[in-house]
Amino acid sequence: MAKKNRQTPASARSAAxxxxxxxxxxxxxxxxxxxxxxxxxxxxxxVEAKQKEEARKQAEEARKKEQKRLDNNFEHLLENSKMDWRKFK
Incomplete structure (x- = not known):
């Protein structure tokens, strides 16, 4: 009573x-x-890839300039320095 699964040939299926x-x-x-x-x-x-690359380069340059400015700012360096002077004895 089990039904047989009849499969059509591959070429007939692809054509259909x-x-x-x-x-x-x-x-x-x-x-x-x-x-x-x-x-x-x-x-x-x-063109889109070139624009993205240019924007990335500009952002990187801006980040470098900001870091350089902060490195020359004594107040910023003092606030962000570690106060553990025992390491430097």
């Missing part, structure tokens, strides 16, 4: 799946247009 899928935008567009769009997207990603 391909027929069921609706056409994608990539399939409908001209291949030249698709390649142009991909190139434009890559260029935009490169």
């Amino acid at each position: 799946l391909q027929e069921d899928k609706p056409a994608t935008l990539k399939d409908l567009l001209n291949p030249e247009l698709v390649s142009k769009l991909r190139a434009q997207a890559d260029a935009m990603r490169e």
Whole structure:
């Protein structure tokens, strides 16, 4: 009374799946247009990466300048120094 699980051949399943899928935008567009769009997207990603890198460098420079300014400020150094002078005897 057990039912047998019949499986269709792999080629028949893949053909059936391909027929069921609706056409994608990539399939409908001209291949030249698709390649142009991909190139434009890559260029935009490169520009964005350069902008992020530049912003990171500017933030790092600002942090270095602030640290240098604080290192020259005696009041800041005194407030942030460790008061355990036993280590330096």
